[in-house]
Amino acid sequence: MTNVAVGLSKDLPNGRVMRAIVGEQDLVVWRSKSGVLSAWDNRCPHRGMRLSHGFVRGEALACVYHGWHYDKTATCRYIPAHPELEPPETIKAQRFSSTEKGGLIWVSIEEQSTEPSIPDNLKAIRSISFACPMMALKQVIRDLDFTLVKDDNSGWVIQEKSDDQWMMKSIKANISLHLFFQNLSEQTCKIHALANSDCAPDTMKKMSQALEHIRRLAEKHYEVVVS
Amino acid sequence: MNALDHAKQYWYPVAILDSIPTYPDVKNTRLLGMDITITRQKDGALSVAHNEENWLINEVYDHLWTSPSKTPKPIFDVPEAQERDRRFVPCGVVRVRCSPLRAVENFLDIAHFPFVHTDILGSEPHTEVAPYSVDIDDDKDEVIATKVKFFQPQAAKSASDGIITDYVYRVPSPMNAILYKTCPTRDDVQDVIAIFVQPIDEETCDVWPWMALYDDDSTMAEMIEFQQLIFLQDRSILENQVPTKLPLDPKMEIPTRADLTSIAYRRWLKRRGALYGALLNTTDNPKGTSNSVAAE
Numbered sequence: 001m002t003n004v005a006v007g008l009s010k011d012l013p014n015g016r017v018m019r020a021i022v023g024e025q026d027l028v029v030w031r032s033k034s035g036v037l038s039a040w041d042n043r044c045p046h047r048g049m050r051l052s053h054g055f056v057r058g059e060a061l062a063c064v065y066h067g068w069h070y071d072k073t074a075t076c077r078y079i080p081a082h083p084e085l086e087p088p089e090t091i092k093a094q095r096f097s098s099t100e101k102g103g104l105i106w107v108s109i110e111e112q113s114t115e116p117s118i119p120d121n122l123k124a125i126r127s128i129s130f131a132c133p134m135m136a137l138k139q140v141i142r143d144l145d146f147t148l149v150k151d152d153n154s155g156w157v158i159q160e161k162s163d164d165q166w167m168m169k170s171i172k173a174n175i176s177l178h179l180f181f182q183n184l185s186e187q188t189c190k191i192h193a194l195a196n197s198d199c200a201p202d203t204m205k206k207m208s209q210a211l212e213h214i215r216r217l218a219e220k221h222y223e224v225v226v227s
Numbered sequence: 228m229n230a231l232d233h234a235k236q237y238w239y240p241v242a243i244l245d246s247i248p249t250y251p252d253v254k255n256t257r258l259l260g261m262d263i264t265i266t267r268q269k270d271g272a273l274s275v276a277h278n279e280e281n282w283l284i285n286e287v288y289d290h291l292w293t294s295p296s297k298t299p300k301p302i303f304d305v306p307e308a309q310e311r312d313r314r315f316v317p318c319g320v321v322r323v324r325c326s327p328l329r330a331v332e333n334f335l336d337i338a339h340f341p342f343v344h345t346d347i348l349g350s351e352p353h354t355e356v357a358p359y360s361v362d363i364d365d366d367k368d369e370v371i372a373t374k375v376k377f378f379q380p381q382a383a384k385s386a387s388d389g390i391i392t393d394y395v396y397r398v399p400s401p402m403n404a405i406l407y408k409t410c411p412t413r414d415d416v417q418d419v420i421a422i423f424v425q426p427i428d429e430e431t432c433d434v435w436p437w438m439a440l441y442d443d444d445s446t447m448a449e450m451i452e453f454q455q456l457i458f459l460q461d462r463s464i465l466e467n468q469v470p471t472k473l474p475l476d477p478k479m480e481i482p483t484r485a486d487l488t489s490i491a492y493r494r495w496l497k498r499r500g501a502l503y504g505a506l507l508n509t510t511d512n513p514k515g516t517s518n519s520v521a522a523e
Contacts, residue, residue, distance in 0.1 A: 026469070042469075045480065046480060046483075047480055048474070048479075048480055049464060049468055050469060053463075064342055064464070066338045079483055079485075080354035080355075081354060081356040081485035082483060082485065085483075091481055
């Protein structure tokens, strides 16, 4: 689990903040006004407030509780209660490495991280959340009836390239669906889905609908298993 | 004495006196992790029971109070409750998934006003917290903050313009706090606002705000609505602080001069062993240690 995809680049415009989970690590992921991406421990060192509730001011992320501003190095630069004070350099949030590749935002919480492996010629379909364990979701996908995507159940293959990266491919129809799994908790997970860049708009739409169908199947299947 | 035993020595609010159901209905609630039942007898007398055992009760400040102890510490005094020309406003209850101590600490904080209670209790650029004083009153064993001043766009329901509001804060027991603030309509008196906190358990509380105001114009509903709005804004903060319990190790959360009341409150809790809802050591919560470097 070096680099984990936590969202689509297009879903985090400049000046916006989101929450992400990698393993046990709660993260704030945000983009400054000029577009600089950061991923930090989701906790303001002042009073422990989740920074994902904060707001972007120019090149800084401000905590919503007391407005403490942190620059892109995660160092506190401004404390509104003491406007004249230059905060000590030691007031910092914990940083993690983040990068963007293939239309996805990647975060690594390990010290050594390798470049995410993802083809360059993809375009994002959507991110989708599932209220079921990742294991259950994967099983539902393996058992899938592919007429959902194209009226042709033949020729579909699933390549499980790694634990969190799958590719579903129809040789005949020349369609590839790239799935990046993100585990959120024992009960929840996400898929970030992408298609080849030459994929037709109506096929993209069908794949998005298919993902929605998979979500209903997986959640229903899991409900049955649990009860 | 462990944290729970320490907490059992105090009185806690469990209901507004006027809203306790009539016989034979009862109200069930929880206190310090224990189920309790509040009953109004046929003759109107109130009782609180846990596992068939009746607990002591106290009817004061418009609330019903109870304690698991047979010899609880005396309930704190709010002399203003005797001033009959004030309006006494029990504001209802707000359930918050946080430590009762986090709820009290937030009540003592002014620096969040411009960001959490934007355009009501504070607004940018008026964010500066001027120096103020904090003491421990050794006679009463209370935390007292005085000379607290803050610019407020709408300090109360009765305020029409922004004013510099003066505050005094008292923490008479670990889960209760009282503030005295400038009355927008009169120079000679101060409004009183308190929060009485019912610890459901160490990570959940019911907050009972109570006010004793000089405001002859606003309706009861308006005053309650104003205070409920403020507390709902606070709840969005309180349920997103990590860890849920209040850390007493100064390395875990970095204070500044504006946090003097919080620093005094945390030390006072630690010194008296009021640890119900608190984290004493960072090792209690490994996730909370990530900022220790920053505090050195």
